[in-house]
Amino acid sequence: MLIPTRILVPGECHGDCVFVEPFSFWGGFDPTTGCISEPSHPSFGLCLSDLILIMVSGRGSSSSSSVLAEGIRRGTAPRAIITRELDTILVIGSMVAGGLYGSCCPVRCVDASHWSSVICAKRLTLLFDTMIAINDDPT
Amino acid sequence: MIPIESAHIDGCLYHGQVSLDFAERLLGWGGKVAVPTTLNVSSLDRMTPSNVKLEKLDWEAAKRLMDAYETLGCKPTWTCAPYQLDARPRFGQHIGWAESNAIVFANSVLGARTNRYGDFIDICAAIAGCVPETGLHLSENRFASWLFRISVEKERWLVPELLYPLTGYLIGSQCGFAIPAIDGLPTGATEDDLKALGATAASSGSVAMFHAIGVTPEASSIDEAFSGRAPKQVVVLDDAAFQDAYTRLNTLREGDTITAVSLGTPHFSLSEFEKLLPLLHGKRRHASVEFFVSTSRSLIQQLKQTESARTLVNFGATVVVDTCTYITPILRQGRNEGAVMTNSGKWAHYAPANLGVHVALGSLQECVESAIQGKVCRC
Numbered sequence: 001m002l003i004p005t006r007i008l009v010p011g012e013c014h015g016d017c018v019f020v021e022p023f024s025f026w027g028g029f030d031p032t033t034g035c036i037s038e039p040s041h042p043s044f045g046l047c048l049s050d051l052i053l054i055m056v057s058g059r060g061s062s063s064s065s066s067v068l069a070e071g072i073r074r075g076t077a078p079r080a081i082i083t084r085e086l087d088t089i090l091v092i093g094s095m096v097a098g099g100l101y102g103s104c105c106p107v108r109c110v111d112a113s114h115w116s117s118v119i120c121a122k123r124l125t126l127l128f129d130t131m132i133a134i135n136d137d138p139t
Numbered sequence: 140m141i142p143i144e145s146a147h148i149d150g151c152l153y154h155g156q157v158s159l160d161f162a163e164r165l166l167g168w169g170g171k172v173a174v175p176t177t178l179n180v181s182s183l184d185r186m187t188p189s190n191v192k193l194e195k196l197d198w199e200a201a202k203r204l205m206d207a208y209e210t211l212g213c214k215p216t217w218t219c220a221p222y223q224l225d226a227r228p229r230f231g232q233h234i235g236w237a238e239s240n241a242i243v244f245a246n247s248v249l250g251a252r253t254n255r256y257g258d259f260i261d262i263c264a265a266i267a268g269c270v271p272e273t274g275l276h277l278s279e280n281r282f283a284s285w286l287f288r289i290s291v292e293k294e295r296w297l298v299p300e301l302l303y304p305l306t307g308y309l310i311g312s313q314c315g316f317a318i319p320a321i322d323g324l325p326t327g328a329t330e331d332d333l334k335a336l337g338a339t340a341a342s343s344g345s346v347a348m349f350h351a352i353g354v355t356p357e358a359s360s361i362d363e364a365f366s367g368r369a370p371k372q373v374v375v376l377d378d379a380a381f382q383d384a385y386t387r388l389n390t391l392r393e394g395d396t397i398t399a400v401s402l403g404t405p406h407f408s409l410s411e412f413e414k415l416l417p418l419l420h421g422k423r424r425h426a427s428v429e430f431f432v433s434t435s436r437s438l439i440q441q442l443k444q445t446e447s448a449r450t451l452v453n454f455g456a457t458v459v460v461d462t463c464t465y466i467t468p469i470l471r472q473g474r475n476e477g478a479v480m481t482n483s484g485k486w487a488h489y490a491p492a493n494l495g496v497h498v499a500l501g502s503l504q505e506c507v508e509s510a511i512q513g514k515v516c517r518c
Binding site for chain 1: 150158237238239243255258259311316343345453491492493
C-alpha cells in the first residue's frame, strides 16, 4: 500500500515502525540511550533507536530541536519520524543535525485522511519520491 | 518574511555537543544578532556558582556555550521569563521567541505575535531580524478553535494556585496544536496566574496561544476569541477532570517526607516574591529540606536593595539565578531519592523524568508549611 507524504526532511529508509502518543524530546527522550524517559508516558522506557517513529506531533519544550539533533549525532534517534501535524521544532532539529554532521533523520507529514493506515503499520519504506510504502505481511 | 522587534533564545541551554557545534558554527561565520535578543536559562548559576554541581567537562561546555551566545550579541539575561524584564513586547508586535512558556505568554497575555520557535531557528531569526509571515503572525490564525468551560463545584479547585496550573495541564493535554479558549476564569486573573496556566499548557501539550474569555487581550468575548465562528470542540472541565490532573501531577501523598521545595518555574516575579516573603518572615525551613527559589539576575538585584534578602537567608532559602532546579544538578538528592514540593505545574510535569524525583503540587502557603514541617502539608 502506497501513501503520499509531504517531505519535510528528505531521505529514504526502511524498517520497523512504532506509533506512540506525543512526547516532548526535551524532558521526554534520553539522547544517551534513545529511550522515552517520561515516567507517565504510555511507552515509557521504549527504545526508539532504529525504529521509524510515528506520532501525531511532538509536544512541549522548544528545546526538543536540540535533543533530537543530539540524538541524531549520537546515533540514538529514531530512523525517521512521521507525523500528522507539521511540527517545525522536530523538523529544525533534524535539519541542523543533517547540516552539521551529515546524519539523516527523514521527517515526513501524512495527511489526516491517510493517518489511520499509517498508525497501524508495522514496517514502512520511505521511498525517494513523496510516497511511503506499508510493508506489512498479509494476515 | 516579516521583520521582528526582538528575539528570545532557548538554544543557550547545553544539551550536548550539538549545542556548541551549532553556536560556534554561527560564530565562525561572523554571526551577529540584528535585533534586541534576550537569553533563556543556561545550565549554570553565574552569581552563585556553587549552587550547581555539574561535572567539570559539562561545566566548561555550558560556559563555552553561554560565551558563544553573548559573543553573537545576545543580552545575558538568562531567564525563562523575558516578559518580566523591563523591556517587553507590546501588543501586536512581531517577535521571534523560543521557550515554550515565554511563547505562550507573549501571544496570549501580551498580545505580541510569535510562532512556536525552537532551538537553532531562534538565533537564526535573531541574526536575520525576520521570520516567515505565517502562523500566529497572521491575524486570521490567532482565533480559538477549542472551547473549554470551567464548571467546578469544589472550592478547592478555585484556589488560584491550583486553578491555573491544573487548567493549563488539562487544556494542554487535550487540544494539541489548536488554540484553546477558556471560559470561566476569574476576570481578576493576574499575570502570575496566566504565566502558570500557559507554562503548564505548553508542557503537557503544544499550546502556543490561549484565550481566557474576558481576561486576555484578544478575547473580550467568546465571539471575539472565535471570530464569530462556532467552536470545533467544546470540553467541560469539571471536578473529576481537575481531580485527574491533580492526581497526575502529585506522586506524593499528604504526610510524605520531602527533601526539597522548588519555587520559581517559570522564574519568580517581583509580585510572587511579595507574596512569598511574609510567609517566610520569622520562620525557618526544616533542617533536612532544601528550599529553592529560581529567578532572574535582574530581579534579584532589585530584591537585594531591600530587607527581602535577609528574610530569605533567615528562612534558609537558596536563590537560584540564570538557571532552574530541574535542568541542571542543584538538588542534593540524586535520582530516585528526592521528594520535592512545588507550586509549579511545569516543574511537577517535567521533574519526574528529568530528575527522577517524586513530586507534590501545592499552593505557595503549602510549600512553605511543608518546608517547615519536612513533609507534605495541605492547608
